[in-house]
Amino acid sequence: MTTAASGARPDKLGVLGGMGPLATVDFLRKLIALTPAAADDQHIPVIVTSEPQIPPRPAARLDPANPSPLPALLARRDFLVGAGARAIAMPCNTAHFWYDEVTAGLAIPFLHIVDAVIAVLAKRGLGGATVGLIGTRATLEGRLYEAPLTEKGFRCLLPAETVNVELVFPGIKLVKQNKPAEAGRLFRQAAESLLDKGAAVVVLACTEVPVGLSDADPWVAAHCLDPNEALARACVDWAMAARKQAGLA
Protein backbone atom coordinates (compact mmCIF):
# COMPACT_ATOMS: atom_id res chain seq x y z
CA MET A 1 0.00 0.00 0.00
CA THR A 2 1.64 3.21 -1.16
CA THR A 3 0.68 6.82 -0.87
CA ALA A 4 0.37 7.06 -4.62
CA ALA A 5 -2.39 4.43 -4.58
CA SER A 6 -5.05 7.00 -3.87
CA GLY A 7 -3.34 9.83 -5.72
CA ALA A 8 -0.72 12.34 -4.62
CA ARG A 9 -2.33 15.75 -4.33
CA PRO A 10 -0.76 18.85 -2.71
CA ASP A 11 -4.12 19.73 -1.14
CA LYS A 12 -4.96 16.34 0.35
CA LEU A 13 -6.35 16.83 3.86
CA GLY A 14 -6.21 14.23 6.61
CA VAL A 15 -9.04 14.36 9.14
CA LEU A 16 -8.33 12.87 12.56
CA GLY A 17 -11.94 12.33 13.55
CA GLY A 18 -14.36 10.16 15.48
CA MET A 19 -14.39 12.39 18.59
CA GLY A 20 -17.34 12.03 18.24
CA PRO A 21 -18.35 10.68 14.85
CA LEU A 22 -21.17 13.20 14.37
CA ALA A 23 -18.79 16.12 14.98
CA THR A 24 -16.56 14.71 12.22
CA VAL A 25 -19.48 14.57 9.78
CA ASP A 26 -20.46 18.11 10.79
CA PHE A 27 -16.91 19.27 10.04
CA LEU A 28 -16.85 17.53 6.64
CA ARG A 29 -20.19 19.10 5.68
CA LYS A 30 -18.84 22.54 6.57
CA LEU A 31 -15.60 21.89 4.67
CA ILE A 32 -17.62 21.08 1.53
CA ALA A 33 -19.95 24.07 2.00
CA LEU A 34 -17.00 26.47 2.33
CA THR A 35 -15.08 25.11 -0.67
CA PRO A 36 -15.50 27.11 -3.87
CA ALA A 37 -16.49 24.27 -6.23
CA ALA A 38 -18.97 23.82 -9.06
CA ALA A 39 -18.17 20.15 -9.71
CA ASP A 40 -17.01 17.09 -7.75
CA ASP A 41 -13.37 17.25 -8.76
CA GLN A 42 -12.95 20.82 -7.49
CA HIS A 43 -13.55 19.67 -3.91
CA ILE A 44 -10.68 19.07 -1.51
CA PRO A 45 -9.46 15.45 -1.47
CA VAL A 46 -9.91 14.13 2.05
CA ILE A 47 -8.88 11.01 3.95
CA VAL A 48 -10.82 10.51 7.18
CA THR A 49 -10.21 8.23 10.10
CA SER A 50 -13.35 8.16 12.18
CA GLU A 51 -12.45 5.27 14.47
CA PRO A 52 -14.00 6.38 17.75
CA GLN A 53 -12.31 3.72 19.88
CA ILE A 54 -10.14 6.43 21.48
CA PRO A 55 -10.00 6.79 25.28
CA PRO A 56 -12.30 9.69 26.29
CA ARG A 57 -10.41 12.99 26.25
CA PRO A 58 -12.25 14.86 29.04
CA ALA A 59 -11.83 11.95 31.50
CA ALA A 60 -8.11 11.69 30.70
CA ARG A 61 -7.66 15.43 31.24
CA LEU A 62 -9.53 15.51 34.53
CA ASP A 63 -7.79 12.46 36.04
CA PRO A 64 -4.38 11.21 34.84
CA ALA A 65 -5.28 7.76 36.22
CA ASN A 66 -7.65 7.34 33.27
CA PRO A 67 -6.23 5.94 30.01
CA SER A 68 -4.57 8.51 27.74
CA PRO A 69 -5.86 9.04 24.19
CA LEU A 70 -2.33 9.89 23.03
CA PRO A 71 -1.28 6.48 21.62
CA ALA A 72 -4.54 6.26 19.61
CA LEU A 73 -4.10 9.84 18.37
CA LEU A 74 -0.51 9.19 17.30
CA ALA A 75 -1.50 5.97 15.49
CA ARG A 76 -4.21 7.81 13.55
CA ARG A 77 -1.87 10.72 12.80
CA ASP A 78 0.70 8.31 11.36
CA PHE A 79 -2.00 6.54 9.36
CA LEU A 80 -3.03 9.88 7.78
CA VAL A 81 0.56 10.79 6.95
CA GLY A 82 1.01 7.35 5.37
CA ALA A 83 -2.19 7.90 3.38
CA GLY A 84 -0.62 10.96 1.75
CA ALA A 85 -2.24 13.74 3.77
CA ARG A 86 -0.40 17.06 3.31
CA ALA A 87 -2.08 18.66 6.34
CA ILE A 88 -4.13 17.35 9.26
CA ALA A 89 -7.16 18.73 11.07
CA MET A 90 -8.78 17.30 14.21
CA PRO A 91 -12.43 18.32 14.70
CA CYS A 92 -12.44 17.91 18.49
CA ASN A 93 -11.60 20.67 20.95
CA THR A 94 -10.59 18.64 23.99
CA ALA A 95 -8.19 16.49 21.97
CA HIS A 96 -6.16 19.67 21.33
CA PHE A 97 -4.78 19.41 24.88
CA TRP A 98 -2.47 16.78 23.34
CA TYR A 99 -1.59 19.08 20.41
CA ASP A 100 2.09 19.43 21.29
CA GLU A 101 2.59 15.67 21.69
CA VAL A 102 0.54 14.83 18.56
CA THR A 103 2.48 17.27 16.40
CA ALA A 104 5.93 16.35 17.75
CA GLY A 105 8.19 15.46 14.81
CA LEU A 106 5.40 15.99 12.29
CA ALA A 107 6.60 17.31 8.93
CA ILE A 108 3.22 18.60 7.70
CA PRO A 109 0.91 21.34 9.06
CA PHE A 110 -1.57 20.36 11.80
CA LEU A 111 -4.17 23.14 11.90
CA HIS A 112 -5.02 24.14 15.49
CA ILE A 113 -8.71 24.71 16.21
CA VAL A 114 -8.11 27.63 18.61
CA ASP A 115 -5.92 29.45 16.07
CA ALA A 116 -8.76 29.03 13.57
CA VAL A 117 -11.24 30.59 16.04
CA ILE A 118 -8.94 33.53 16.79
CA ALA A 119 -8.61 34.17 13.05
CA VAL A 120 -12.40 34.32 12.67
CA LEU A 121 -12.79 36.62 15.72
CA ALA A 122 -10.27 38.97 14.13
CA LYS A 123 -12.08 38.86 10.76
CA ARG A 124 -15.38 39.71 12.52
CA GLY A 125 -13.78 42.80 14.05
CA LEU A 126 -14.01 41.36 17.57
CA GLY A 127 -10.39 41.89 18.62
CA GLY A 128 -10.29 42.36 22.42
CA ALA A 129 -14.00 41.61 22.86
CA THR A 130 -15.63 39.72 25.75
CA VAL A 131 -15.99 36.13 24.58
CA GLY A 132 -18.36 33.60 26.17
CA LEU A 133 -17.20 29.98 26.20
CA ILE A 134 -19.30 26.82 26.16
CA GLY A 135 -17.48 23.51 26.36
CA THR A 136 -16.63 20.41 28.34
CA ARG A 137 -15.39 20.82 31.90
CA ALA A 138 -11.96 19.69 30.73
CA THR A 139 -11.82 22.38 28.01
CA LEU A 140 -12.93 25.14 30.40
CA GLU A 141 -10.85 24.16 33.45
CA GLY A 142 -7.83 23.41 31.28
CA ARG A 143 -8.15 26.93 29.77
CA LEU A 144 -7.75 25.57 26.20
CA TYR A 145 -9.37 28.75 24.83
CA GLU A 146 -9.03 31.06 27.81
CA ALA A 147 -5.22 31.01 27.95
CA PRO A 148 -4.54 31.97 24.28
CA LEU A 149 -7.55 34.33 24.12
CA THR A 150 -6.52 36.18 27.27
CA GLU A 151 -2.97 36.38 25.98
CA LYS A 152 -4.30 38.04 22.82
CA GLY A 153 -6.27 40.66 24.79
CA PHE A 154 -9.74 39.07 24.85
CA ARG A 155 -11.81 38.78 28.04
CA CYS A 156 -13.41 35.37 28.66
CA LEU A 157 -16.75 34.60 30.33
CA LEU A 158 -17.55 31.07 31.54
CA PRO A 159 -21.03 29.70 32.34
CA ALA A 160 -22.19 29.46 35.96
CA GLU A 161 -21.73 25.99 37.45
CA THR A 162 -25.51 25.38 37.44
CA VAL A 163 -25.65 26.25 33.72
CA ASN A 164 -22.93 23.70 33.01
CA VAL A 165 -24.45 20.95 35.11
CA GLU A 166 -28.06 21.49 34.02
CA LEU A 167 -27.64 22.55 30.39
CA VAL A 168 -24.22 22.20 28.77
CA PHE A 169 -23.02 18.78 29.95
CA PRO A 170 -26.41 17.06 29.51
CA GLY A 171 -26.60 18.63 26.03
CA ILE A 172 -23.22 17.21 25.02
CA LYS A 173 -24.38 13.76 26.17
CA LEU A 174 -27.57 14.10 24.11
CA VAL A 175 -25.57 14.86 20.94
CA LYS A 176 -23.45 11.76 21.52
CA GLN A 177 -26.76 9.85 21.74
CA ASN A 178 -27.70 11.37 18.36
CA LYS A 179 -30.41 13.68 19.77
CA PRO A 180 -29.23 17.04 18.41
CA ALA A 181 -32.60 18.83 18.54
CA GLU A 182 -33.09 18.16 22.26
CA ALA A 183 -29.49 19.18 22.89
CA GLY A 184 -29.92 22.42 20.95
CA ARG A 185 -32.61 23.70 23.30
CA LEU A 186 -30.26 23.28 26.28
CA PHE A 187 -27.27 24.88 24.50
CA ARG A 188 -29.37 27.88 23.44
CA GLN A 189 -30.29 28.65 27.06
CA ALA A 190 -26.64 28.33 28.10
CA ALA A 191 -25.50 30.70 25.34
CA GLU A 192 -28.19 33.23 26.29
CA SER A 193 -26.95 33.26 29.88
CA LEU A 194 -23.48 34.32 28.66
CA LEU A 195 -24.84 36.97 26.29
CA ASP A 196 -26.92 38.35 29.20
CA LYS A 197 -23.73 38.66 31.24
CA GLY A 198 -22.10 40.77 28.51
CA ALA A 199 -20.46 38.39 26.05
CA ALA A 200 -20.19 39.87 22.55
CA VAL A 201 -20.10 36.38 21.06
CA VAL A 202 -20.29 32.81 22.38
CA VAL A 203 -17.66 30.34 21.20
CA LEU A 204 -19.19 26.86 21.02
CA ALA A 205 -15.95 25.29 22.24
CA CYS A 206 -16.98 21.64 22.07
CA THR A 207 -17.57 20.19 18.59
CA GLU A 208 -20.74 18.49 19.83
CA VAL A 209 -22.37 21.87 20.58
CA PRO A 210 -22.70 23.17 16.97
CA VAL A 211 -24.28 19.82 16.04
CA GLY A 212 -27.15 20.89 18.31
CA LEU A 213 -26.96 24.65 17.66
CA SER A 214 -27.19 24.69 13.86
CA ASP A 215 -25.51 27.44 11.85
CA ALA A 216 -28.65 27.45 9.67
CA ASP A 217 -30.39 29.27 12.56
CA PRO A 218 -29.88 33.05 12.08
CA TRP A 219 -29.77 33.55 15.87
CA VAL A 220 -26.83 31.15 16.09
CA ALA A 221 -25.07 32.81 13.15
CA ALA A 222 -25.48 36.23 14.80
CA HIS A 223 -24.43 35.35 18.36
CA CYS A 224 -22.22 32.28 18.23
CA LEU A 225 -18.92 31.19 16.74
CA ASP A 226 -18.50 27.60 15.69
CA PRO A 227 -14.90 26.30 16.01
CA ASN A 228 -15.75 23.38 13.70
CA GLU A 229 -16.65 25.88 10.99
CA ALA A 230 -13.61 28.03 11.79
CA LEU A 231 -11.41 24.93 11.43
CA ALA A 232 -13.09 24.04 8.12
CA ARG A 233 -12.45 27.60 6.95
CA ALA A 234 -8.77 27.34 7.91
CA CYS A 235 -8.54 24.03 5.99
CA VAL A 236 -10.09 25.55 2.86
CA ASP A 237 -7.64 28.47 3.08
CA TRP A 238 -4.77 26.00 3.48
CA ALA A 239 -5.93 23.85 0.54
CA MET A 240 -6.40 26.81 -1.80
CA ALA A 241 -2.91 28.10 -0.91
CA ALA A 242 -1.43 24.61 -1.44
CA ARG A 243 -3.08 24.39 -4.87
CA LYS A 244 -1.82 27.81 -5.85
CA GLN A 245 1.71 26.99 -4.74
CA ALA A 246 1.64 23.76 -6.78
CA GLY A 247 0.27 25.57 -9.82
CA LEU A 248 -3.05 23.71 -9.56
CA ALA A 249 -5.32 26.67 -8.90
Added chain:
Amino acid sequence: MTTAASGARPDKLGVLGGMGPLATVDFLRKLIALTPAAADDQHIPVIVTSEPQIPPRPAARLDPANPSPLPALLARRDFLVGAGARAIAMPCNTAHFWYDEVTAGLAIPFLHIVDAVIAVLAKRGLGGATVGLIGTRATLEGRLYEAPLTEKGFRCLLPAETVNVELVFPGIKLVKQNKPAEAGRLFRQAAESLLDKGAAVVVLACTEVPVGLSDADPWVAAHCLDPNEALARACVDWAMAARKQAGLA
Protein backbone atom coordinates in the same frame (compact mmCIF):
# COMPACT_ATOMS: atom_id res chain seq x y z
CA MET B 1 2.43 2.27 7.61
CA THR B 2 0.66 -0.85 8.78
CA THR B 3 -2.95 -1.78 9.23
CA ALA B 4 -2.42 -2.09 12.95
CA ALA B 5 -1.46 1.60 13.16
CA SER B 6 -5.08 2.66 13.39
CA GLY B 7 -6.31 -0.46 15.13
CA ALA B 8 -7.49 -3.82 13.81
CA ARG B 9 -11.24 -4.12 14.30
CA PRO B 10 -13.52 -6.78 12.79
CA ASP B 11 -16.18 -4.13 12.11
CA LYS B 12 -13.96 -1.54 10.42
CA LEU B 13 -15.78 -0.14 7.40
CA GLY B 14 -14.09 1.37 4.36
CA VAL B 15 -16.04 4.06 2.53
CA LEU B 16 -15.15 4.61 -1.12
CA GLY B 17 -16.60 8.09 -1.38
CA GLY B 18 -16.25 11.48 -3.01
CA MET B 19 -18.86 10.80 -5.72
CA GLY B 20 -19.86 13.47 -4.79
CA PRO B 21 -18.43 14.58 -1.45
CA LEU B 22 -21.81 15.69 -0.08
CA ALA B 23 -23.35 12.27 -0.82
CA THR B 24 -20.50 10.72 1.20
CA VAL B 25 -21.22 12.99 4.16
CA ASP B 26 -24.93 12.20 3.85
CA PHE B 27 -24.12 8.47 3.95
CA LEU B 28 -21.88 8.88 7.03
CA ARG B 29 -24.58 10.84 8.85
CA LYS B 30 -27.10 8.07 8.16
CA LEU B 31 -24.62 5.40 9.22
CA ILE B 32 -24.21 7.13 12.60
CA ALA B 33 -27.96 7.70 13.01
CA LEU B 34 -28.71 4.01 12.35
CA THR B 35 -26.00 2.66 14.67
CA PRO B 36 -27.23 1.63 18.11
CA ALA B 37 -24.75 3.61 20.25
CA ALA B 38 -24.92 5.60 23.47
CA ALA B 39 -21.24 6.67 23.47
CA ASP B 40 -18.50 7.42 20.94
CA ASP B 41 -16.73 4.09 21.15
CA GLN B 42 -19.87 2.12 20.28
CA HIS B 43 -19.92 3.65 16.81
CA ILE B 44 -18.57 1.78 13.79
CA PRO B 45 -14.91 2.54 13.04
CA VAL B 46 -14.74 4.02 9.55
CA ILE B 47 -11.99 4.93 7.10
CA VAL B 48 -13.14 7.25 4.34
CA THR B 49 -11.52 8.21 1.09
CA SER B 50 -13.38 11.22 -0.27
CA GLU B 51 -10.98 12.16 -3.04
CA PRO B 52 -13.34 13.36 -5.74
CA GLN B 53 -10.72 13.49 -8.50
CA ILE B 54 -12.36 10.48 -10.18
CA PRO B 55 -13.42 10.66 -13.85
CA PRO B 56 -17.20 11.31 -13.97
CA ARG B 57 -19.17 8.04 -13.93
CA PRO B 58 -22.21 9.07 -16.02
CA ALA B 59 -20.02 10.45 -18.84
CA ALA B 60 -17.90 7.28 -18.89
CA ARG B 61 -21.01 5.08 -19.06
CA LEU B 62 -22.64 7.06 -21.83
CA ASP B 63 -19.54 7.27 -24.04
CA PRO B 64 -16.62 4.83 -23.77
CA ALA B 65 -14.38 7.48 -25.35
CA ASN B 66 -14.49 9.35 -22.01
CA PRO B 67 -11.93 8.42 -19.33
CA SER B 68 -12.91 5.45 -17.17
CA PRO B 69 -13.19 5.84 -13.39
CA LEU B 70 -12.05 2.24 -12.91
CA PRO B 71 -8.32 2.87 -12.21
CA ALA B 72 -9.23 5.49 -9.58
CA LEU B 73 -11.85 3.20 -8.02
CA LEU B 74 -9.38 0.31 -7.83
CA ALA B 75 -6.69 2.52 -6.27
CA ARG B 76 -9.13 3.69 -3.59
CA ARG B 77 -10.38 0.15 -3.00
CA ASP B 78 -6.80 -1.03 -2.47
CA PHE B 79 -6.13 1.91 -0.17
CA LEU B 80 -9.11 0.94 2.01
CA VAL B 81 -8.05 -2.70 2.14
CA GLY B 82 -4.54 -1.59 3.15
CA ALA B 83 -6.08 0.65 5.84
CA GLY B 84 -7.62 -2.42 7.47
CA ALA B 85 -11.21 -2.17 6.20
CA ARG B 86 -13.09 -5.44 6.67
CA ALA B 87 -15.89 -4.43 4.30
CA ILE B 88 -16.35 -1.65 1.74
CA ALA B 89 -19.34 0.50 0.81
CA MET B 90 -19.52 2.99 -2.07
CA PRO B 91 -22.20 5.68 -1.64
CA CYS B 92 -22.68 6.37 -5.36
CA ASN B 93 -25.17 4.60 -7.58
CA THR B 94 -23.61 5.11 -11.00
CA ALA B 95 -20.21 3.86 -9.82
CA HIS B 96 -21.86 0.46 -9.23
CA PHE B 97 -21.75 -0.14 -13.00
CA TRP B 98 -18.09 -1.01 -12.32
CA TYR B 99 -19.03 -3.27 -9.38
CA ASP B 100 -17.80 -6.50 -11.01
CA GLU B 101 -14.43 -5.00 -11.95
CA VAL B 102 -13.99 -3.23 -8.60
CA THR B 103 -14.72 -6.39 -6.61
CA ALA B 104 -12.62 -8.72 -8.76
CA GLY B 105 -10.18 -10.59 -6.51
CA LEU B 106 -11.39 -8.76 -3.41
CA ALA B 107 -11.26 -10.88 -0.25
CA ILE B 108 -13.68 -8.77 1.84
CA PRO B 109 -17.39 -7.96 1.34
CA PHE B 110 -18.28 -5.00 -0.90
CA LEU B 111 -21.90 -4.16 -0.09
CA HIS B 112 -23.93 -3.48 -3.26
CA ILE B 113 -26.28 -0.49 -3.11
CA VAL B 114 -29.02 -2.15 -5.19
CA ASP B 115 -29.02 -5.26 -2.97
CA ALA B 116 -29.45 -2.93 0.00
CA VAL B 117 -32.47 -1.26 -1.68
CA ILE B 118 -34.08 -4.60 -2.54
CA ALA B 119 -33.69 -5.67 1.11
CA VAL B 120 -35.49 -2.52 2.30
CA LEU B 121 -38.28 -2.94 -0.28
CA ALA B 122 -38.82 -6.49 1.01
CA LYS B 123 -38.85 -5.29 4.65
CA ARG B 124 -41.48 -2.65 3.74
CA GLY B 125 -43.71 -5.38 2.28
CA LEU B 126 -43.33 -4.02 -1.25
CA GLY B 127 -42.32 -7.25 -3.00
CA GLY B 128 -43.49 -7.11 -6.64
CA ALA B 129 -44.67 -3.49 -6.36
CA THR B 130 -44.41 -0.80 -9.02
CA VAL B 131 -41.25 1.16 -8.25
CA GLY B 132 -40.53 4.64 -9.59
CA LEU B 133 -36.88 5.46 -10.32
CA ILE B 134 -35.12 8.82 -10.22
CA GLY B 135 -31.48 8.93 -11.21
CA THR B 136 -28.84 9.98 -13.70
CA ARG B 137 -29.39 9.17 -17.36
CA ALA B 138 -26.56 6.63 -17.10
CA THR B 139 -28.24 4.83 -14.17
CA LEU B 140 -31.63 4.72 -15.90
CA GLU B 141 -30.46 3.81 -19.42
CA GLY B 142 -27.95 1.31 -18.06
CA ARG B 143 -30.79 -0.36 -16.09
CA LEU B 144 -28.69 -0.48 -12.89
CA TYR B 145 -31.89 -0.84 -10.83
CA GLU B 146 -34.35 -1.90 -13.51
CA ALA B 147 -32.56 -5.12 -14.46
CA PRO B 148 -32.29 -6.64 -10.94
CA LEU B 149 -35.69 -5.26 -9.84
CA THR B 150 -37.47 -6.67 -12.91
CA GLU B 151 -35.71 -9.98 -12.38
CA LYS B 152 -37.09 -10.06 -8.84
CA GLY B 153 -40.66 -9.42 -9.99
CA PHE B 154 -40.94 -5.64 -9.50
CA ARG B 155 -42.31 -3.31 -12.18
CA CYS B 156 -40.25 -0.15 -12.85
CA LEU B 157 -41.51 3.30 -13.84
CA LEU B 158 -39.11 5.90 -15.27
CA PRO B 159 -39.73 9.66 -15.47
CA ALA B 160 -40.82 11.22 -18.76
CA GLU B 161 -37.93 12.75 -20.72
CA THR B 162 -39.17 16.29 -19.99
CA VAL B 163 -39.19 15.52 -16.25
CA ASN B 164 -35.58 14.36 -16.45
CA VAL B 165 -34.38 17.30 -18.51
CA GLU B 166 -36.29 19.99 -16.61
CA LEU B 167 -36.22 18.65 -13.04
CA VAL B 168 -33.99 15.67 -12.25
CA PHE B 169 -30.76 16.49 -14.08
CA PRO B 170 -30.76 20.21 -13.12
CA GLY B 171 -31.47 19.14 -9.53
CA ILE B 172 -28.45 16.82 -9.45
CA LYS B 173 -26.30 19.66 -10.74
CA LEU B 174 -27.62 21.98 -8.02
CA VAL B 175 -26.66 19.48 -5.29
CA LYS B 176 -23.13 19.29 -6.70
CA GLN B 177 -23.09 23.09 -6.44
CA ASN B 178 -24.13 22.74 -2.78
CA LYS B 179 -27.67 24.09 -3.27
CA PRO B 180 -29.70 21.23 -1.77
CA ALA B 181 -32.85 23.25 -0.95
CA GLU B 182 -33.29 24.47 -4.53
CA ALA B 183 -32.61 20.95 -5.80
CA GLY B 184 -35.19 19.46 -3.42
CA ARG B 185 -38.03 21.44 -4.96
CA LEU B 186 -37.22 20.02 -8.41
CA PHE B 187 -36.82 16.43 -7.13
CA ARG B 188 -40.15 16.60 -5.28
CA GLN B 189 -42.00 17.46 -8.50
CA ALA B 190 -40.24 14.63 -10.33
CA ALA B 191 -41.17 12.12 -7.61
CA GLU B 192 -44.80 13.30 -7.64
CA SER B 193 -45.00 12.68 -11.41
CA LEU B 194 -44.05 9.02 -10.82
CA LEU B 195 -46.48 8.56 -7.92
CA ASP B 196 -49.23 10.04 -10.12
CA LYS B 197 -48.46 7.39 -12.76
CA GLY B 198 -48.92 4.60 -10.21
CA ALA B 199 -45.59 4.07 -8.44
CA ALA B 200 -45.99 2.66 -4.91
CA VAL B 201 -42.63 4.12 -3.91
CA VAL B 202 -39.94 6.22 -5.61
CA VAL B 203 -36.33 5.03 -5.34
CA LEU B 204 -34.01 8.06 -5.25
CA ALA B 205 -31.42 6.21 -7.31
CA CYS B 206 -28.74 8.89 -7.40
CA THR B 207 -27.03 9.67 -4.09
CA GLU B 208 -27.30 13.40 -4.81
CA VAL B 209 -31.13 13.22 -4.77
CA PRO B 210 -31.62 12.39 -1.04
CA VAL B 211 -29.28 15.28 -0.21
CA GLY B 212 -32.04 17.50 -1.67
CA LEU B 213 -35.03 15.40 -0.59
CA SER B 214 -34.36 15.09 3.13
CA ASP B 215 -35.53 12.03 5.05
CA ALA B 216 -36.51 14.46 7.85
CA ASP B 217 -39.50 15.41 5.65
CA PRO B 218 -42.41 13.04 6.47
CA TRP B 219 -43.60 13.18 2.83
CA VAL B 220 -40.21 11.86 1.68
CA ALA B 221 -40.21 9.15 4.36
CA ALA B 222 -43.69 8.02 3.26
CA HIS B 223 -43.20 8.00 -0.51
CA CYS B 224 -39.50 7.60 -1.25
CA LEU B 225 -36.71 5.13 -0.63
CA ASP B 226 -33.21 6.41 -0.15
CA PRO B 227 -30.49 4.01 -1.40
CA ASN B 228 -27.89 5.91 0.67
CA GLU B 229 -29.88 5.09 3.80
CA ALA B 230 -30.47 1.52 2.64
CA LEU B 231 -26.71 1.12 2.13
CA ALA B 232 -26.02 2.58 5.59
CA ARG B 233 -28.54 0.13 7.04
CA ALA B 234 -26.79 -2.77 5.28
CA CYS B 235 -23.45 -1.56 6.69
CA VAL B 236 -24.81 -1.39 10.25
CA ASP B 237 -26.22 -4.93 9.87
CA TRP B 238 -22.84 -6.12 8.56
CA ALA B 239 -20.91 -4.42 11.38
CA MET B 240 -23.16 -5.77 14.13
CA ALA B 241 -22.85 -9.30 12.68
CA ALA B 242 -19.05 -8.89 12.43
CA ARG B 243 -18.87 -7.81 16.09
CA LYS B 244 -21.02 -10.71 17.18
CA GLN B 245 -18.91 -13.19 15.24
CA ALA B 246 -15.75 -11.79 16.83
CA GLY B 247 -17.29 -11.89 20.31
CA LEU B 248 -17.28 -8.07 20.53
CA ALA B 249 -21.04 -7.51 20.77
